[in-house]
Structures are given as structure tokens and as C-alpha cells.
Amino acid sequence: LETNINLPFVAVDTSGPQHLNLKVDRPQFEKMVEDLIDRLDEPCIQALGDAKLDASEIDEVVLVGGMTRMPKVMEKVRQLFNKDPQIRINPDEVVAIGAAVQGGILEGQIDEVILLDVVPLSLGVETRGSLCTKIIERNTTIPTKRSRIFTTALDNQDFVNIHVLQGEREMADDNISLAKLNLIGIPPAPRGIPQIEVSFEVDADGILNVSARDLGTGKKQAIQVETSGGLSEGQIKSIIEEGKKHLQDDKIKKEFADVKNEAEGLLFSVEKTLSSYSDKAEEGFIDIVKDARDKMRVALSSEDHDEISSALDTLKECSYAFAEIIYSKKENKTEYQQDPES
DSSP: OEEEEEEEEEEEETTEEEEEEEEEEHHHHHHHTHHHHHTTHHHHHHHHHHHTOOGGGOOOOBOOSGGGGSHHHHHHHHHHHSSOOBOSSOTTTHHHHHHHHHHHHHTTSOOSOOOOEEOSSOEEEEETTTEEEEEEOTTOEESEEEEEEEOOSSTTOOEEEEEEEESSOSBGGGSEEEEEEEEEOOOOOOTTOSOEEEEEEEOTTOEEEEEEEETTTOOEEEEEEESSTTOOHHHHHHHHHHHHHTHHHHHHHHHHHHHHHHHHHHHHHHHHHHHHHGGGSOHHHHHHHHHHHHHHHHHHHHTOHHHHHHHHHHHHHHHHHHHHHHHHHHHHHHHHHHOTTO
């Protein structure tokens, strides 16, 4: 099979008008567009992964656009999905038909069909260690609502700052900042005690409503955000690809932030235990715990992952041993109270 390409008057030179008259057969044409055909692999595989589906679970593959009539494109569909593409709908009209159906749904004229949109990029908040904690994952069907419980990082903290983020990276600074809101008036309490419920709700129009509520007092703050942020499909794709590109680096950064957060939390807990229960253990053991505590402080100031991890393991062992001593004394006291003659 071949076709004639005839384009008159494509240029003019000293000899007069120049015309293009060329014959192209199917093998030649398929060779010319081979790289474009191969680019179909990634978006199809990604779509399956995002939907958490296997190719065998796909009922039909609908072709969109006139170029999908190419036998090579249909062959690619068979390779990827192990089935023939659906050809009952004109690929030139399929987008217009879908838009008409969506219009009918929005006008209430069609109720037997539901078209579902999704969140294009993950939505989350900045948490301790400059981490991005996701609340709504990318490709979640909308409308949707998700909530998570957070707490304070400092003693007597009377407000929390909710920094709303959009993107696929693990660190807050690498994502898009959408908005910030403050929940104020939290009653003074030790860190970790207040319970702050952060809720994300995305409506059918893609509008994000963020609320933060202190479960103790009922105080609440809310804000409305445009999740798209004016991003084009190309920009969204670029953000997703950037996330994949830096996946390993982000993993290392997240692991370090997690270890540091855990170390700071354990250090705080050990400090509280020492101040309340030092009289429950022998002085030599208390000195060992204090030494592990001091090494943890030094490690945290060094910002060295290995040093912090090593100090954390040591402090954990001391903390567990300390807890065993405290609870063993309580058990002995309880047994004595129950049987004073023993």
C-alpha cells in the first residue's frame, strides 16, 4: 500500500515554482512515526498503574483522534492490552460526543451515565521536618473528602499553621504552595496532646475546601482553594515526571526527616521520664540514660543521618529498659498490696 503526496507551489526559486510530488508506502510511513508510536507505552502503563488495574481488567479500549486509525496504532493497542480496540465510535467525533454527554449530565438531562473526574496532583500539608504529608492522593475520584489528625510540636503551642501543598515530592519546598491558614486559640498543653483534625474536601468543580478544627475546643478555621492553580496538562505532566525523576533523592530526604523527627520525639519523651521517674532506678543506670540523651542532643546538632540513627538506637534501648524498671516496680507494689502477708 502506498499514497501520493502532492503539494503544489511549496516554494519558488530562480527556475520558478517548486512542487512536492512524493510516493510513501506503509512501511516507510510507519518507520517515520515509529518513535511517536512507542511513546504510547508510558501513558497507557501509567494510567493502568494509577487506576491499580491490570490490562486484563480493561473491558474496552476507545480510540481518540484520526491518527488512531493507523494499523500500527491498533497493533500497539493489542500489544499493550491483549485485545482489539473498540472501533464502533468514530475517533474524530469521540471527544465531542463525550463533551455532549458531560453537558447533558450537568444540565440534568442525562442521569444514567456518570463521568468521574480525578485530582490531577496530590494534595497535602507541611508537617514537622518540612515534609509534605499527603491527605488526598493523585488520581483520587472527585468529589471526595479526606481527614487526618495532627498534633502540636511544641509545649503550650497556642496556634498551628496549616500550609496547603500540591505535588508529588516528599519535601514541602519542592511542591506548589496553595494556601496557608492559622488555627489560633489552642489551650496551653504539652506537645502531642492537642488533636487537630485537618480536612480536605474537593467538589465536582475541583474546588478544594480546607478546614482545621481543634477537637478539644471545637474552634475551626477554613479556606477555599483552586487546586488546578492555572496549571496546564503539560505542566501537570512535568510535575509528575519531576517527582519520578527525584524519587530516590526524595526518599533519602524523607528518611532523614523521619529519623530526625523520631529522635526529637524520643528525646523529649526521655527528658520527661527522667524528670518524673529518676528515683525509680539506680543512679548508675540513670547516668547511662543521661549519657545516651546527651549523645542524642549532639547527634541532632550534627545533622548527620548515620550519627542520629546510631544515637537513636542507643537511646531507644535505654528508654525501653527504663520503662521495664518503672513498670516492674509498679507490679511489685501492686502484688504487695494484694497480698501483704507474702
